[in-house]
Amino acid sequence: MKIKIILFVALVFCKTLFAQQKQKDSIRSNELSEVVVTGQFEPQSIKKSVFNVRVITKENIKQLAANNLADVLNQYLNISVTSNGDDGRSKVSMFGLDSQYFKILVDNIPLVSDTGMGTNVDLTQVNLDDVERIEIIEGSMGVTHGANAVTGILNIITKKGGGYKWQISATVQEETVGNEFAFFDKGRHIQSAKIGHNFNKNWFVNIGANRNAMAGFYDNKQGKDHDKNDDLRGYTQLPKEQLVGNAILGYQKDSFRIFYKFDYYGEDVHYYNPILNIQDNYPFLDTYFAKDKRYITNRFYHHLNASGNLFSKLKYNVSVSQQKQERDLENFEYQIETHNEFNNERNNYQSKEVFYSTGTLSNFFDNKKVDFQLGYEITNENGFYDSSVGAFRDDNQQAVDIRKRLENYDIYSVAEIGVSDKFSIRPGLRFSFQSAFQNQYASSLGLRYLFDKGLEARASLGKSYRTPNFDELYTYFVDSNHNMQGNPDLIPENSTSYEVSFKRACTFDSGAQISNNLAVTYLDVDDRIDMVVTEVKPTWNYKYVNINKYKMWNISTIEHYTYKNWNVMVGAAVVGISRKLDLAAENLVSDDKFFYSLRLNSSISYNIPKWNTLLAVFYKYNGQQQQYVAGKGIDGKASFFLEKLESYSWMDASIRKSFFKNQFEVTVGARNLFNVTNLQSVQSGGGVVSGGAHGGTSTDMMLGYGRSYFLKLTYNLNFN
Template identity: 30%
Template structure:
């Protein structure tokens, strides 16, 4: 009996000793770190077991003796501690002073580190979006070198350039699938119609990517990678963003109001799903207008996203959908000159809707991999003019001729197989073979002769030859069949050479071919304020692009990059505005157009401080140099500085984001007082942009951000370009750039089960 009592007592005593230990791992901002490896070693028995922290940075375990904890993570310094009693422990990790091996997918056969990729890929992650408290993609990309944005005052659309070329030469992708819904006379995508809260990162590739992504990828590719479904049982995210527009702000009307909600989680062992919705409300800005007839029009957006993923050992398949609804209102001044009728106003609205469906699948075939990307996009835009009774607020259409519509329906399928071809010694050869088909249908009142359609079928192949650890060579070719035009093959050759462990050289050449788009061929927009016609006699463009890039890394703390590019386009399709006011504005082929430029970037990290500095010099060809004694190229400088600092003790992050955009110059033919044609140098002035932000993370998944945008208080800049665009009229004097200095407050809440 005594032996039994002693045994029971010992068991009970041991059970009591197996008490709970709770460990919380946080970053310098006091935010829990996921997937930290905690090795627990019992001192008495030398037994070791491993634990991973959850989404909140927490592990729970039991110990029966003193233990040694080894806490490690790829991004943070390893921490070792010895504890002898149970309870709650919190450890704050310090970041490593090194550049992480970020993984990129754009243009690669498989996910690969940016350092090893044959193309120079820049990745901008969601951390940067949070640091800038960005409400749209323009806020983020406008801080980058070689990218410039402008605004269409009539429609509120954000137009952009890359490498001195308009957005129609930049392929915009969502998870590798082209985005449909071009707008404006420059035939480009409005990036602000994409929900930035649903983006994991943006990958930028400057230079020709026609072999991989087709004709529109001459200046580069913007690949928007959306957030993926996660493997947690449940994750809930809520964001509230409030921002003034200049000095204007009030709840529910003036200013910017942008709440969002997301739900993400695992449904079963193989199935996970996510859904999100966001409301963006912009109250407009009076500026030089009136209380009702504002210089910046009010805009409202609804942005919805959903994704369903199935993953198994050999394949995974994902269905996703994005729904965008946008309304921009141009409210005219009230007319009360007639005492016999109610006062009224003539108003306009611009409504855009895009519904995009995607199905992507990935199959593991051993040494080979099959990827299939398919999508259907339905985009429409309606512009209407209506009369609003100022007393009753009743609305009525002014005239059927003032109601304009356009729609695009796009079916896209891309299928590729990639993998290893052979390996002999230190030679490794891999390849990719693919086929792509795209069918586009368009119609509406702003296209002549009813609906139109266009299809392209492309076959492409490339191979990557890797010689040891130093050299990669990737030749490739693409051939496209177009339903309207004869086409040419588009070859490309890219090379990456590791001069040393810290010095890399990349060079590339690409030939481009671009057939005129439906909009350029058949655009027809004629009313009291517009006279725009397409040109069915346009010819396809051909182009050549050369680029080079040097990258030098020092001890993981500093990175220097120098790159240069040269674009040469024959038969470039451009938007032509005649000198005669009564003549139609149209599209035409230029004989030749060129851009070139050089960039230098320096990234530096020390302790809790990070800086990204850069300068650029971009030149654009002046076609009048063929006829007059003027410079063949005119250049414009750029500079940027993105600085962040982590103040550890209070856990506050500071961010400073600066961009200098140099003057944009061009020669134009004008008529002088003697009715003679002369050449003048015209200019849009330079400007400086500066944002300041600070943020702090709290326990329980709460983060608060605040700051000032547009500290330099820019509203407009001097611009003496004549005939700057279809909606700009004469466009002399001032060009609207922003709505002045503004202030914001953002609250994020993240719950993970």
């Protein structure tokens, strides 16, 4: 009821203002010049896009003092970010579905991850130093972006060239981790540098480097040198150090453009075992050592892109990318008294090498009202998992290495038809030739209509698919206490999404500007892959199968107001999720009723020109979420229990001041002002859920490390 009132008031308020003020046909000047590329035939204004594209600007990123993607997406309305204290990773979920359904790209190239291309990406591993803007499209994008683009796509557009002959910048950022800080042993310490040079009007080069050292979140732990066996050694969230290097070389002349981009990412994550081992040191006191680990990631990204005209009319855009990610595990023993490591042993336990290429041809007709695009996508993944890590065993319980190649060769076509100056239609179809599964297809239909008085209406229908990942296909971990099995016979999930959106913007004689974006989305996922119970006696046996269903609908509104030096955004959404579970072994099916959750977000900024100062506050609220989970009742029989994830609020704030004609910037602020650390999960009933927790009890899921404060210093030097 609350959200209905919010939406009603917002729409009536906007309508009333339109009636009281002089309406102008054009939207805000900055929106007119805002150009988007994701899902388009060619770069074009956001108003002309058939898709409802959301944009996170470089200014938004600067206000948040964001260093990685997790810092930004914590404030996005329909996205949730969760952290894992065991490996230090942050993952994204949209519309209640995890990161396997949401695709992350850099300049239209999906980013390699442990289990996929563009999916399951660790948000803390995506650096934002060279980012120009971020474009997000919610809903199925299977036609233009292939497998796993089910709930949406996020495309990071990097900076290419600049307006000066030389552009040099350097940044130092110091940040607390909760209330913990010291210049070397505690907190978060970031340094970065960038150099851009335009050789002439055609050639440019950009080079950058970044170091991000997070010393871990102690919380109630005592760090790596704690010398007691009281389970307090180590960290609640693991220490990590990240090194990033990137370079781009580009050339452009007339309609021809080509660039080569290289990225390197390196990460060390340190795990310190809470269990200490006694070492005899007779006749002196006993000494202690621990068996610790170090997770090491190296990722190399190459991207060559060329675009231009063929035969003076046809437009082409072709990208070729090669990416390689290797993850090593270094086991070592750490001597508490001497702080020395010994018996170090390092092995590669996971690697993935991918060749990827995508390209399009468009502008087949010499007609401004009709355009047609042909495209292709080639993905060749070579994956390796070492037998020493992970749940991969053969029928004789022996650990086995997994080496698999997954390939797909896709072709797709999209047409854009301007029926009139106001009405556009955009049908699309993709066919995917799969090496490991049955061939798949995706289809879409987009509509856009421009009404009078600045009202824009859009509608889209999309059919997409998600392919199973390595764990779902090849897991085999069976012993006296466990029975978890993958399933090489899995088939891809199929989904259908619908979205209708309305956008309206106007400018008043007073100079005030207001815009509203109202969207309604429905998503239906069939053949959903889940780990289900196949037997309950003598032990619970689990296997991945295509058995469950998932339905979601979402209604959201975003209001944007600007007046003089004020900029205000308010967003609200209601998400309803229906998740049907099936216990095949007991012939039990859960209730498929919808559970509803309220989401809110807002931001407010005020610019003080006299002081060259900008004040900004960001707020987000995630309401209570509910879902059914499988478990055992008090009588030992299989049953379903209702799990509740409690609500929480997240607030960030910053003050940014410029000095010396904007050459020097100082940003101070705070993240997570409400000091959120964990999200409480409560299971109703008196049994034991399949994950092992007792019904009627609560567990915690890590969201962050509490309230933190930061200071960021940036020096910019631009000259010709």
